[in-house]
Amino acid sequence: MIKKCLTLAVSALLMLSSSFAQKGKTVTFTGTVKFPDTENKYPIYLGKYEGEGFKKAFKAIDSAKLDANNNFSFKVPADKPDFYQVRVYYFDRIDFWADKDNIHVNVRGIDTAKMKIKNPPYIYMENTSADNDLINDVNLINYLNYQNMIAVGQEQYKAGLSKDSLWIDYMKGGFARMDKDFDARIKYTINKYKNQPAVLYALNALSWKRDGELLMSTLDNLTKKFPWLTQAQEKKKEILENMAQTAKIANGQKAPDFSFPDVNGKNLGPKDFKGKYLIIDFWASWCGPCRAEIPHIKEVYKKYKDKGLDILSVSVDAKPADWKKAMAEEKMAWPQINAVESKQVMSSYLFSGIPYLVVVDKEGKIIEKNVRGESLDNAMKKIFGM
Template sequence: MKRFLILGVMALFAASSLYAQTKGAASQKKEITVKGKLQFTKDPFNRTYVDYGIRLSKGKGDKKVELMRVTPDANGNFSFKVDATNPQLYNLSVYGIEYVDFWAHKDDLTINVRGVDTCRYLVKNPPFVYIEGSEDNNVLNLVSQATYLNYQRMILTYQEDYKAGQTKDSVWHECVRNNIRALDKDLNERIRLIVRMYKDRPTVLYAVNMLDKKVDRELILNTYDVLIKKFPWFTEAKEAKESFLKNENQEKLLAIGAVAPDFTFPNLDGKMVSLKDLRGKLLIVDFWASWCGPCRQETPNIKAVYEKYKDKGLEVLSVSIDKKESDWRKAVEEDKLTWLQLNAKDSKKLMQDYQFSGIPYIILIDKDGKFVAKNIRGEKIEAAVKKALNL
């Protein structure tokens, strides 16, 4: 799931005057209506939702701004108006559980969502949400469905992978591994097709951000150039291209043999710990989060490798990107993680420095703090450790 954390996750573009006929042209105030209905309005377990209601925001990360809160009626219906004078991307947060991005331009929209969580334990595995009413949102619909279906299949496949790993059936285990690789390839192909189909629409940036920046380098840069040429005022396309080239330069600093960027975060006792403090031993660094299913399904693999090679100089460091400290602590306790744990609540710089956009992201660094292996999963973790230890 390296491409979506969505933490999720994806890097989204900010509001801009994309369809103006001339740069800087004055526009009349325009609003569209967004309506929808909650499928579930009552929690069978009578829990109190801290993030009550539906929040409308725009922007991402430290630039995110909440615009309004909407309370559905007794039947779960809701409706509100948003500014579409300049076509732009908005985000809906439904009870802090379900998140939906939508593009506001000229058409009224209908967005039906699940609503409150009816499971005993709150889960961050929201369903696919279809945005009805505009062609522009079809890009978002196609990307969202592709990633949603891929995630569901990946969960099931990793569950099977775990079971296969508990047996001595190597044929079964390798077959499951092939299925995992096939799922990843399938998602890549779907996203590439979406980009090619909608390369002349500003909303295609939503899909471009999911492409493999090495394999799809030419397609990515060509798409940026098409948008920059067709929409000279579309600053997001120009900024995206500049960021892409800047990240390419950053990646050169992350080559195998280069020193891993340092970071400092608090451990479970609140003590600040830096990566450089751990030099002297071979180190697995696992970037993860409590809400990431594939991350926690990877934990048994890390545990097995740690137990097998800890007496030979191997250590493990887990760095959670959980925003809520309580979620992080609970997951550590549930999964019985015995090695050093750090919590990176503000993970933006960390993810930029290490150039990953999805988790789990697992690396191996040597006693001098230099990269030995990157983005390793499953059996590749042990293989990398054995190679580093000359076993």
Template sequence: MMNTIMKPALLLALMSPVALQAQKTALPKQITVQGKVKFAVPPGQPNKIWLSRDMGTGKPVVVDSTVLGDDLTYTFKIKQDHPGIYKLNIMYWDHISFWSDADVKISSRGYDTAKMKMKIPHFYFVEGSSDNNFINQMELNGTNGYLRMIEEYNEEYFAKQHKEKGGDSAWASYLATRKRYNPLREDAAQRQEVLMKIYEDRPVLIYALRSMAGTESKEKYAEALTKLDNLIKKYPWLTEAKDMKATILKNKAQAMKLQPGQPVPTISYPDELGQVQGLEQYKGKYLLIDFWASWCGPCRQAIPKVKELYAQYKDKGFDVVSVSIDTDKKAWRKAMEDEKMPWKQLLSDDKDKTMEQFQFSGIPTLYVVDPQGKIVSKHTGYGPGTEAEIKAIMEKGTTAKPAGERKVIPAMAM
């Protein structure tokens, strides 16, 4: 009887760690994705659904597509060598992420039936595994934070409008003195931190680490690298963690080249006449490089303010060059005609390369360059604080930042 009991134990003890790990992970080689939307697009509009895989580099790759059925459902069969993050683009209206460690069922809104269509995020729910609950909670946290910021902005905007029309100014004055957005950001960050702590040993954590690996997340690189090293050690099959680590190290190295005092990167882009231009022609002047796009609302809002700066300092050794990351040339040309910017206009021929070279993920992003062609400062979004810094550089030759919280025209994330 003793021998009968000991044989399985002895066999287990002799099993290699690799074999035990393989048993433990039991990676699914195929899963089924079943989805249903509440509202279909009107006839004549695209009812296509795209499936992409997030490879950990920030550039999802489309792997399959289908069309929405008459019963408002769709299905995908995914073959894989290990689980990872997949994304669904549903008729351009819903953008849904999920973890592929089990069959999943997804319910989403689909077409926006509201009279005013704002393309705001729609909350969705993914059923299938506990790891997908992590993504569900992360998405709800992000969506609610975004909507609360919109509410805060609208309240401030309408209070200001009411004041300008002769109404009660007390409320507008009160709102103007409050640091209203910082608490919202801090609340969202704290919620995310708790979620990441709960799932810190799960491979799906990589979903949250994406937000710590971008070009605007330099202060989070060290923490992200530590967490990625832990995932790589625990899940050797998680190639996305290795790719993300490589991306962070690459961004970190490029960011060092963009510090104040470093020479501005060399560019060569076509202007509105199709002639290739660089930045060499601006040597001897202070230069403001404005990265923008025709579809970017905050960029368009900032243009009148940049025009004021240009008019004030153009005769004092100051110039501006706008670099568009538009992929639609007609839209770019139409925006140039509408805005009538009196400085040079360039069009990036590879927006991803430009965003990587200058390390930004939201626009408008602006760089101030001195007469020697060296970087003075970088700004994401535009507002009084940005304007004050640029004026200080021009008038005093200083890069000192004004005290207090900045109220900026926020950048639009890519």
């Protein structure tokens, strides 16, 4: 009996010792910058996103400077595994799971191109185990999808110039084909890594309306396998809240109102267009797919403006100067406003990616959401019968 008690006591001490050993645990994140900021205008930050849902915001917790060989380093807290992000000069952003990997990255650094275009590069994390392998895979899928979006937009534009009806009709389905490919790759990755905590990173690409079963089964598996993984519990709570908000913006419901200034400082919002059919176009100067969609929106406007259609373009540019420059370049002939603080309106309409177009009826009720290209044409045909 005494021997058994001693054994239990020793086991308890070993467990306690192991618990204390985890306190103060860190991993190392290192990087090499190809083109350093020689003028020291931009920082290198370590941080994480805090808050819930659309209110999440990046918060820096440490900063670093380059050594003589253009290297930087962070010690990252890993007592409780979590997602962190390193930002290099605001140009390069690297998400990672801090648990047991000492990660290294090679980044470009300062954008040396004469014409700077927001097209984030793919950054591969070295020295990774399964959780950060997953993030590498998801980032590659996202990167290739973004390049495809640009390519499809350019091809749609060229098809229109050619007046080739077969090519034009084929390219109308370009984004749908691309979305189908993206969806298949993400779901394959989720199933491959479903037993890894960082699979939460891949779940961000899913929609609960379309992929609710896969989302919930993956989250339930995570919470059962890792009871300490509060991030999975929070994700499930966020989905349930989104379900409630989705009911509020279902087709036939009133479009959430908002108001932002135009170039002259006059505030405009959906309520100012009552009595007209309205397309609300959320976009930004830096968004390639948004700008690729503008020629098509111009065609829609030309075709239906005399039949009672108006458009309200809502830029989510954080810098009004960027918005004004792009607006002048695009020469859109309908009202334009700038939502410098866009989190609330994005939360109300439940979107995080742009372009995002919403069609509203004369009474301010939602007809369709998230339409563009062919789906926007179909929405217009339902309304105007043309």
